[in-house]
Amino acid sequence: MRMVRPKPHVAYWICQSAGWLAYALLCTISAWITEGHVAGYFVSALVLAAAGFLLTHLFRWFVLSRGWLNLAPGSLVIRMVAAIPGLSLLHTILNYVEAPFESYLVGRPATFDYINQHFVYLLFDFLYGFLTFGFWCSVYLGFHFLEERRRAEKESWRLAEALSRARLDALRAQVNPHFLFNALNSLRALIDENPAQARDAVTRLASILRYSLSTDSRPTVPFGTELSFVMDYLELELLRFEDRLSVRKIIQPETLERQIPPMLLQTLVENAVKYGVSQNPGSVELSIYASIDPLDDRLCIRVDNSGHLNVEQSRSTGTGLRNARERLQGLFGRGADLQIAEDIPGLVRVAVFVPNGQSLANGVSPAS
Amino acid sequence: MKTILVDDERLARKELRRLLIKHPQVEVVGEAADAEQARTLLSELHPDLMFLDVQMPGESGFDFLGKLEAFPAVIFTTAFDQFR
Numbered sequence: 447m448r449m450v451r452p453k454p455h456v457a458y459w460i461c462q463s464a465g466w467l468a469y470a471l472l473c474t475i476s477a478w479i480t481e482g483h484v485a486g487y488f489v490s491a492l493v494l495a496a497a498g499f500l501l502t503h504l505f506r507w508f509v510l511s512r513g514w515l516n517l518a519p520g521s522l523v524i525r526m527v528a529a530i531p532g533l534s535l536l537h538t539i540l541n542y543v544e545a546p547f548e549s550y551l552v553g554r555p556a557t558f559d560y561i562n563q564h565f566v567y568l569l570f571d572f573l574y575g576f577l578t579f580g581f582w583c584s585v586y587l588g589f590h591f592l593e594e595r596r597r598a599e600k601e602s603w604r605l606a607e608a609l610s611r612a613r614l615d616a617l618r619a620q621v622n623p624h625f626l627f628n629a630l631n632s633l634r635a636l637i638d639e640n641p642a643q644a645r646d647a648v649t650r651l652a653s654i655l656r657y658s659l660s661t662d663s664r665p666t667v668p669f670g671t672e673l674s675f676v677m678d679y680l681e682l683e684l685l686r687f688e689d690r691l692s693v694r695k696i697i698q699p700e701t702l703e704r705q706i707p708p709m710l711l712q713t714l715v716e717n718a719v720k721y722g723v724s725q726n727p728g729s730v731e732l733s734i735y736a737s738i739d740p741l742d743d744r745l746c747i748r749v750d751n752s753g754h755l756n757v758e759q760s761r762s763t764g765t766g767l768r769n770a771r772e773r774l775q776g777l778f779g780r781g782a783d784l785q786i787a788e789d790i791p792g793l794v795r796v797a798v799f800v801p802n803g804q805s806l807a808n809g810v811s812p813a814s
Numbered sequence: 815m816k817t818i819l820v821d822d823e824r825l826a827r828k829e830l831r832r833l834l835i836k837h838p839q840v841e842v843v844g845e846a847a848d849a850e851q852a853r854t855l856l857s858e859l860h861p862d863l864m865f866l867d868v869q870m871p872g873e874s875g876f877d878f879l880g881k882l883e884a885f886p887a888v889i890f891t892t893a894f895d896q897f898r
Binding site: 631632634635636638639685686687688690723724725726727728 | 823824848873
């Protein structure tokens with residue numbers, strides 16, 4: 447978390463110095479036009495400018511220490527505006543105290559009596575103070591809001607970047623821990639019942655984990671590699687669901703060398719199992735089809751499961767599948783697509799289309 | 815104590831049965847793979863205790879219990895940490 451309060455920085459000192467110097471010059475010029483004593487008025491104006499410098503610097507310290515800059519913009523502006531008369535009054539008092547010095551410099555009777563007779567000048571000073579400090583506050587607030595906005599913008603970029611990175615990490619999902627947990631539970635019961643099958647299951651579990659570890663750094667893998675991983679996964683799910691799940695696959699041999707993002711087919715199959723088998727009593731058939739579209743040479747993967755596309759499925763798969771679609775299109779461009787539908791009642795179908803050729807990611811070589 | 819096991823996974827029921835061998839006071843008299851079978855067992859066997867899986871296809875353990883007028887002591891079994 448960055449500090450909300452801006453540190454006293456160079457811009458402030460430059461503006462503060464230049465601003466009050468300009469103030470001194472303006473006072474001198476106006477006095478020069480009306481009175482004619484340049485040197486004397488300039489020295490006096492410098493003293494008053496220094497007073498203003500100090501006053502606003504103390505005010506800034508007050509604003510910072512009270513944490514006004516953390517307030518909502520509306521209440522910050524109200525407070526700053528309310529402070530203007532106070533600052534003007536203080537500056538007028540300083541002006542009054544300094545007046546004998548100025549009178550001495552320009553050769554007027556330097557007594558308070560004389561000055562009191564010209565009380566109206568002090569009133570003018572007070573009103574001029576509104577302009578001076580109003581200007582100061584506007585510049586200060588302007589800078590503050592500008593910086594605030596830049597910071598907010600930077601923050602939102604940072605957030606968006608973190609979000610997309612997190613989303614990518616989630617997509618490059620490792621093996622679902624729930625699956626692992628369930629598989630191990632089934633396996634425990636299987637050890638007594640069928641040791642040979644249990645050993646086989648442990649081997650599948652090991653190759654699933656090896657695949658998950660090795661795909662971590664690769665943007666794409668051959669479809670055939672992913673498919674054999676998914677079949678291992680399904681064999682383990684079959685241990686658990688037994689005759690409630692049956693798996694069918696029809697795969698064109700040409701599809702096996704095509705590149706797809708790792709865990710893409712896995713996401714589709716896991717969704718089909720999760721919603722098809724876990725939510726419908728009775729037996730569920732899961733089918734995997736893969737072919738090459740002769741028209742546009744895209745790889746077409748379809749995963750069907752018997753069941754219905756209910757609201758919950760379209761919502762939660764919505765996110766998972768939308769992420770998968772975004773990732774696909776990030777890697778392969780707009781030619782890639784992913785659709786979910788229940789065109790035939792009782793059959794939920796997810797279809798993925800992956801264009802042929804190199805993915806858009808740089809340095810992608812067909813993984814072996 | 816007459817006990818029934820309700821779980822959609824055969825291996826899970828088997829494992830539970832194995833674990834219950836250590837408790838001779840628990841006598842497993844029946845197994846059900848879904849809510850429908852469980853209802854039949856309840857009316858036929860009148861068990862004192864029921865091990866019930868929360869996450870079952872179709873009718874969940876909670877839905878099933880909600881529809882019962884009278885039920886034995888229930889121990890929920892689940893692999894899902896969200897119900898813990």
